[in-house]
Amino acid sequence: MKKRKSINKRLLVSSILGACLMATASGSAVLADGPWPGGGHGNHGDHHIDRVLLISVDGMHAVDFANCANGIAGVNSGNPYCPNLAQLGQTGLTYVDAATSKPSDSFPGLMALVTGATPRTMGVYYDVAYDRFLAPPVDTTGNGLAGGTCKPGTANGTRTEYDEGIDLNQSLLNGGAPSGDGGINSIDPNKLTRDPSKSCAPVYPWNFVRTNTIFGVIHRAGGYTAWSDKHASYSAVSGPGDGTNLDDYFSPEINSVEVAMPQNHIMSCNPLPDQYAFLAGDDYTGSFQNIQCYDSLKVQAILNEIDGKTHNGSARAPVPNIFGMNFQAVSIGQKLIYQHGTTVAPGYSLHGGYTDSIGTPSASLLQEIEFVDNSIGMMVSELKNQGLYDSTMIVITAKHGQSPIDLARFFPIPGHSGLNGKAPSTIVSSLLPASETGGVGPTEDDVSLLWLTNSSDTASAVSMLEADAALAGIGQIFSGPTLSIMYDTPGLSPNGDPRTPDIIVAPNVGVVYTTSKKKDAEHGGFAHDDINVMMLVSNPAFHSATVSSPVETAQVAPTILAALGLDPDSLQAVQQEGTQVLPGLPLNGGWNE
DSSP states (O other), X not given: OOOOOOOOOOOOOTTOOSOSEEEOTTSOEEEOSSOOTTOEEOSSTTOEEOEEEEEEETTOBHHHHHHHHXXXXXXXXXXXXXXXXXXXXXTEEEETTXXXXXXXXXXXXXXXXHHOOOHHHHOOOOSEEEXXXXXXXXXXXXXXXOOOOOOTTSOOOEXXXXXXXXXXXXXXXXXXXXXXXXXXXXXXXXXXXXXXXXXXXXXXXXXXXXXXXXXHHHHHTTOOBEEEOSSGGGGGGGOSSSSTTOSEEEOXXXXXXXXXXXXXXXXXXXXXXXXXXXXXXXXXXXXXTHHHHHHHHHHHHHHHHHTTBOTTSSSBOOOOSEEEEEEOHHHHHHHBBOOSOSOOSTXXXXXXXXXSTTOOBOHHHHHHHHHHHHHHHHHXXXXXXXXXSTTEEEEEEOSOOOBOSSGGGOEEEEOTTSOSOOOHHHHTGXXXXXXXXXXXXXEESSSEEEOOSSGXXXXXXXXXXXXXXXXXXXXXEEOHXXXXXXXXXXXXXXXSBTTSOSXXXXXOTTEEEEOOSSBSOBOSSOSHHHHEXXXXXXOXXXXXXXXXXXXXXXXXXXXXXXXXXXXXXXXXXXXXXXXXXXXXXXXXXXXXX
8 A cells, every 4th residue: 555645735724715605696506617625626627526436335245336236156147237337337337345444333333434443442342331431421312321420520330322322312313303304313322422521411422432533634625525324323424523513313213113214315215115125114124125114215325415305305505525225234234033924015125135155135135236226326316416426526435344255154143043152241251340230231242341340350351251162152252462552551541441342352253143033144243254245436437446455444534635636644543543545546735645
């Protein structure tokens, strides 16, 4: 990977000349004729990039993109089955050895994309984790993190929860927001962990992350920012401050009870296509079909934003300089075991996932990939319709992968029968804080993160894990120097990091710590299938290329700033960790030379 040349930093100051946005006579908001303040000029004549569309197809592996763009035997007669993604690849760089964050949970995976940081710097390890200093919320969260007391000025210690559990009402699509369609208005401050160093004030998601984000940098430079995701808590992408680095945030709650959707241009969802899941009162993750309806809300938001409107189309707004969304459909298609009867809709299968070790998608997963591809095709068409395609860089990647691809390797512990081994948290339960063993429960998927009551018990805990390693399907145990080489030393400041786990257990490939009967894969761990995700960076002026050198999704953040003509060093993570711009892109000013 090439090192950036030393350059004069372009300061992001209020004296940047000119307005970056103007409204057309018809009222549609578009970018001004020139690049916006700080807008990037590539090394290809007068072509410039005014905006970046960032898309996370959660779960999408590099091999998924290769198979769907090139074709694989047994699917669509061997022909490609994601034509829109394949077309973007004709004017884009494909990074085939891209790795997401470790752990590969959605929360750190998303924050890596927008901060350029690893968990050691951003302080985000999982949506449900632990902090040795912070205090519990006032009220018990929707997922069972118990409310408690906060002692100002002293270390308290608590689980930290940044998922649907902090909603005012997680059963509602708008998260219980008193007005509007959700977003940060659905966050219940009494369900937020508290900061003893700030008079026990609630820690909002954007202040839980320790480093700034591309949304903050771009917003401060005069750009317009928007993002859509699955929880109100993922407004953390705004970065430290008062939450206003996001000009437009949309977060229909994915774990809400299913309801019929308003009409949109993507698909008909009133009534919902899967009535079995609807009548059972499932959330959207329980249906291969209804998850597409859920995602269609965010797709419509992107189309509205491209058209110069707010995400809900209710008012005119600037076309964002940075915007995007996550797709859930592929992730659900990879891991769901359908629970409602023995028949599903035509073209779907009861089991999601893959039919073999080379990534041949099941019928249900194929439907999800095709849905995502069609949706991205709509976005591209709308960019073209609005004359914005040439000046837009599109980045498609994933917060995380999913493991295992080869379902023959799937091994649930304690198992669907409840008789199949022990999870690491149960082995060392006597050494864990009370909040780790009750309520919202331990941090375990196809990884186990363990925070001990006393870090001095780490050696004893490791010995206990080693003694039951076979029952727990343990592949590798990280503690002491094998852990602190990747993350900061566990402990309290100034000598340790209150958020670093004492122990991380990486199980054997295919092991998932679960009793759930509705999934046959998961993410969060360190396995290749967890972390090797698709990454495509596309613009009409780019030449098609495949980059096989290892890269990380954290490199997306400085790359986006470079494309927009802003200094990647404006990101604290770039300064602290040396995160590099993605190699091979024809960007301006020597940023990636």
